[in-house]
Amino acid sequence: MLRNSGCWDFHLVACFGIATLAAYATAISAAPPALPAEKQNALVAQYCGVCHSDAHPNGRLSFEHFDAADADPGVAAIMAAKLRTGALGASGQKLPDKATQDALFDALTAQAAGADKWVVNKGQGRILSASIVRELPSTDKEAHGIPDYYRLLVTCDTGKKAGNVELEWSPGVPKNGREMSAAVDGKPAFTWKVEGNETMGNGQAGTSGPGAVVLQVPVPDKTLTVTNLFPDETAVFPFAELEKKTRRQLAACFSARR
Numbered sequence: 635m636l637r638n639s640g641c642w643d644f645h646l647v648a649c650f651g652i653a654t655l656a657a658y659a660t661a662i663s664a665a666p667p668a669l670p671a672e673k674q675n676a677l678v679a680q681y682c683g684v685c686h687s688d689a690h691p692n693g694r695l696s697f698e699h700f701d702a703a704d705a706d707p708g709v710a711a712i713m714a715a716k717l718r719t720g721a722l723g724a725s726g727q728k729l730p731d732k733a734t735q736d737a738l739f740d741a742l743t744a745q746a747a748g749a750d751k752w753v754v755n756k757g758q759g760r761i762l763s764a765s766i767v768r769e770l771p772s773t774d775k776e777a778h779g780i781p782d783y784y785r786l787l788v789t790c791d792t793g794k795k796a797g798n799v800e801l802e803w804s805p806g807v808p809k810n811g812r813e814m815s816a817a818v819d820g821k822p823a824f825t826w827k828v829e830g831n832e833t834m835g836n837g838q839a840g841t842s843g844p845g846a847v848v849l850q851v852p853v854p855d856k857t858l859t860v861t862n863l864f865p866d867e868t869a870v871f872p873f874a875e876l877e878k879k880t881r882r883q884l885a886a887c888f889s890a891r892r
């Protein structure tokens with residue numbers, strides 16, 4: 635299972651490496667050689683895809699179709715965050731050399747540019763989505779200065795008029811028993827008790843707390859506020875900044891079932 639710090643105790647080496655990784659992350663001075671997209675895809679498939687597949691998406695996240703050439707900034711942001719707490723070591727395979735590890739981190743960090751603004755995707759057929767990432771200083775001492783990233787993803791199947799609001803977090807893992815609340819435009823709308831465990835997608839022994847949850851909320855006009863997922867952390871998602879037309883289209887998806 636994962637501790638609050640996001641350390642895998644089935645791979646302690648990764649935990650001990652946190653401070654070093656954090657130091658590396660802040661010390662990207664000399665321009666590192668850029669890692670080609672194919673190489674990034676291969677690394678993600680090898681080290682992450684084993685647990686984040688379509689069939690068993692740990693944290694509700696599959697990297698089976700991950701393409702560094704066309705990466706979603708928010709997904710890249712939460713992936714980079716997990717790299718900082720040793721995710722490359724999670725599968726127990728021999729690690730790539732340090733330069734490659736750093737190059738992957740740098741590449742994902744670059745792809746994460748713009749994740750703090752709404753990313754609207756009208757891509758796949760009838761699926762419309764809008765997502766945004768909020769970065770918060772972690773209140774957990776064991777996080778060693780690594781922030782928590784919250785990604786909110788609103789999707790709508792415009793054909794079926796079926797909508798979904800999902801919250802993902804990285805790299806911290808909330809403790810079982812915590813009661814998280816979500817407020818829509820300032821009004822309490824949804825509470826969720828953190829519970830249950832995720833089994834490892836690659837069949838490896840050990841479990842972890844959950845990495846994502848579906849929020850039973852409508853699309854807000856102004857804000858969605860998430861509190862108490864982690865102690866003293868409040869994430870505010872600015873729906874007022876979402877393009878009006880997109881917000882209307884998404885909202886229509888939700889009113890259909892209410």
Ligand code: HEC
Pocket residue numbers: 636678681682683684685686692693694695712713714716717721722723724725801802803804805806807832833834835836838841842843844845846
């Ligand atoms: C041994 C299995 C395993 C491997 C390998 C693995 N993960 Fe995960 N991952 C999990 C589990 C379990 C969770 C859910 C609990 C948590 O958040 O840690 C998770 C959660 C996540 C999350 C947060 C999920 C969300 O929706 O917010 C991200 C991001 C992530 N992993 C990225 C990665 C990346 C990047 C790699 C490869 C470098 C990787 N993982 C390798 C098991 C794994």
